[in-house]
Amino acid sequence: MTVAFSSRRSTAEPKVKAPRRPAWQPAPHPAITVLKVLALVVVVALVLLPCLVVVSTSLAGQQEVIANGGWVIWPTDPTFDAYREVLTGGVVTRATLISAGVTIVGTTLSLLCTIGMAYALSRPNTFAGKPITLLVLFTLLFTPGMIPTYLVVTGMGLKDTYASLIVPVLVNAFNLVVLRGFFQRIPNELIEAAKIEGAGEVRILTRIVLPLSKAAVAVVGLFYAVQYWNSFFGAVLYLDDSAKWPIQLVLRQYVIQGSPIAGSLANAEAMVSAPNSIQMAVVVLAMLPIICVYPFLQRHFMSGVLTGAVKS
Amino acid sequence: MLALLAPALVYFLVFHYGALFGYGIAFQDYVPFLGVSGSDWVGFGNFEKLFTDPAMWHAALNTLELSALQLIFFFPAPIALAMLLHSITAAPVRKFVQSVVYLPHFISWVIVVALFQQFLSSTGVLNGWLGDAGLGTIDVIANPDAFKPLMVAQIIWKDCGWGTIIFLAALYNVDEQLYESAAIDGAGWARRTWHVTLPAIRPLIVLLFILKLGDILSVGFEQILLQRDSVGPEAGEVLDTFVYYTGVLGGDWGYASAVGLIKGILGAGLVILANKLAHRLGEEGLYR
Numbered sequence: 248m249t250v251a252f253s254s255r256r257s258t259a260e261p262k263v264k265a266p267r268r269p270a271w272q273p274a275p276h277p278a279i280t281v282l283k284v285l286a287l288v289v290v291v292a293l294v295l296l297p298c299l300v301v302v303s304t305s306l307a308g309q310q311e312v313i314a315n316g317g318w319v320i321w322p323t324d325p326t327f328d329a330y331r332e333v334l335t336g337g338v339v340t341r342a343t344l345i346s347a348g349v350t351i352v353g354t355t356l357s358l359l360c361t362i363g364m365a366y367a368l369s370r371p372n373t374f375a376g377k378p379i380t381l382l383v384l385f386t387l388l389f390t391p392g393m394i395p396t397y398l399v400v401t402g403m404g405l406k407d408t409y410a411s412l413i414v415p416v417l418v419n420a421f422n423l424v425v426l427r428g429f430f431q432r433i434p435n436e437l438i439e440a441a442k443i444e445g446a447g448e449v450r451i452l453t454r455i456v457l458p459l460s461k462a463a464v465a466v467v468g469l470f471y472a473v474q475y476w477n478s479f480f481g482a483v484l485y486l487d488d489s490a491k492w493p494i495q496l497v498l499r500q501y502v503i504q505g506s507p508i509a510g511s512l513a514n515a516e517a518m519v520s521a522p523n524s525i526q527m528a529v530v531v532l533a534m535l536p537i538i539c540v541y542p543f544l545q546r547h548f549m550s551g552v553l554t555g556a557v558k559s
Numbered sequence: 560m561l562a563l564l565a566p567a568l569v570y571f572l573v574f575h576y577g578a579l580f581g582y583g584i585a586f587q588d589y590v591p592f593l594g595v596s597g598s599d600w601v602g603f604g605n606f607e608k609l610f611t612d613p614a615m616w617h618a619a620l621n622t623l624e625l626s627a628l629q630l631i632f633f634f635p636a637p638i639a640l641a642m643l644l645h646s647i648t649a650a651p652v653r654k655f656v657q658s659v660v661y662l663p664h665f666i667s668w669v670i671v672v673a674l675f676q677q678f679l680s681s682t683g684v685l686n687g688w689l690g691d692a693g694l695g696t697i698d699v700i701a702n703p704d705a706f707k708p709l710m711v712a713q714i715i716w717k718d719c720g721w722g723t724i725i726f727l728a729a730l731y732n733v734d735e736q737l738y739e740s741a742a743i744d745g746a747g748w749a750r751r752t753w754h755v756t757l758p759a760i761r762p763l764i765v766l767l768f769i770l771k772l773g774d775i776l777s778v779g780f781e782q783i784l785l786q787r788d789s790v791g792p793e794a795g796e797v798l799d800t801f802v803y804y805t806g807v808l809g810g811d812w813g814y815a816s817a818v819g820l821i822k823g824i825l826g827a828g829l830v831i832l833a834n835k836l837a838h839r840l841g842e843e844g845l846y847r
Contacts, residue, residue, distance in 0.1 A: 290656065367563045393803060396574065480784065
């Protein structure tokens with residue numbers, strides 16, 4: 248059984264019109280152009296400058312950071328000392344590994360559950376499909392608050408387990424609606440044909456539907472991965488044992504609350520004399536995975552987010 | 560098919576519908592040690608307390624103030640940025656700016672707060688500059704009066720760019736011929752914006768406004784929790800943090816969940832109401 252058209256075409260991004268100035272539109276006044284360029288430069292700088300300062304400071308030598316009053320825009324003599332210092336098997340290393348583990352396991356489980364339900368709800372003949380869809384949509388309107396959820400989590404014995412970071416946020420109704428919308432756009436004839444040839448639902452899902460929805464699955468996967476990597480409050484609420492803390496919580500302790508970084512520094516002196524480059528190294532570590540994945544998925548945002556938004 | 564559906568369905572039933580039973584403790588003087596079955600039922604006692612509790616009203620007022628500020632300053636920001644981006648004719652420039660402005664959405668609140676502290680705290684970059692220039696110092700981070708504007712600035716920094724996605728898509732869907740005929744009829748830039756662009760994205764603006772109204776009692780929980788301590792509850796307490804501090808940390812579980820329940824019901828009610836209002840105004844709204 249082969250599917251005869253390329254996945255690329257069917258999931259193409261919405262066509263963006265060629266941005267050439269139409270004939271009827273006169274060129275804008277030079278002053279307007281200058282203002283526009285200025286506005287864009289300011290917007291871009293507001294986002295990129297803080298990131299640059301953080302990365303530069305983390306890469307700068309201790310003396311340079313101190314001489315500069317605590318931060319650096321461009322390190323003259325970049326070094327990885329700060330990273331070496333926080334990644335020597337102490338608290339930061341452990342927290343990074345915990346976050347990575349939670350992100351990988353959580354994203355996998357979330358995607359499996361979301362894809363399964365989204366596919367089932369995208370088929371017209373699913374038993375009780377309509378009521379179940381309504382059941383899910385209603386959760387977008389009314390979410391149980393912090394305390395009832397807390398009671399369920401503790402009631403299930405998940406307190407102080409890594410599962411408490413995953414299970415309470417396993418499926419996101421919005422992501423589910425996005426995927427369902429994508430699956431619904433796949434021509435029904437294709438699925439019927441596969442059924443006639445004897446393919447089961449799982450086979451149809453993995454061989455036809457998923458290959459045709461790569462972009463949407465990638466975007467939803469990214470949303471889940473970001474959710475787990477950035478997860479902060481779940482850990483505050485459910486993890487009493489600080490040995491289980493993910494990177495975001497460690498970051499809060501060291502950078503926002505300014506506690507000394509314990510157990511990861513070779514000597515206490517370094518911590519006192521160069522806190523900034525080390526703090527910024529932790530910030531960069533907490534940002535790194537996102538910066539790495541971002542460029543690859545960024546082009547899918549528009550199509551991924553839109554189908555969900557329009558359909559719901 | 561059922562096997563595909565089941566895991567997620569179980570999740571929704573347990574954590575969204577099952578959890579609703581947890582609101583039962585809103586009618587109890589709940590003691591975790593005794594559990595739901597062992598704790599005393601107090602009827603509407605927790606709800607009565609809520610009306611006369613100045614700390615709760617203070618948190619509610621802070622929440623509404625922040626919401627109002629967000630509606631005034633944060634809500635229109637993505638619309639303005641989207642119109643600016645839409646007006647750029649050079650595709651590579653526009654795509655680059657778009658990629659840059661989406662990015663902060665994916666950065667965690669912990670990092671965003673850390674960045675703002677790095678720049679604005681009493682030992683931060685800004686005060687370094689001011690000090691060098693001999694202008695003294697201003698502490699933005701620990702100043703209760705600056706708390707609310709700071710919260711709004713942070714949310715604009717983080718999510719304004721992300722908010723443009725949906726408006727940009729709507730703007731690209733506007734029929735180019737409408738602009739052309741308007742221009743031929745002598746409409747300048749301002750008139751084209753008023754008569755073509757804005758009507759085209761109006762349903763979307765209404766829709767997002769409804770969603771925002773439903774969220775009027777939630778103003779960014781993680782963001783505020785991270786910074787409440789630096790200014791104290793007087794300026795920094797909102798309903799969500801109130802529930803966390805009185806319930807989870809303060810041990811007054813029943814009362815805190817009563818506050819949470821009221822907040823949830825009001826939120827859902829507001830969405831339904833705003834949706835009705837949208838229909839009255841002849842818009843599609845969120846649902847029919």
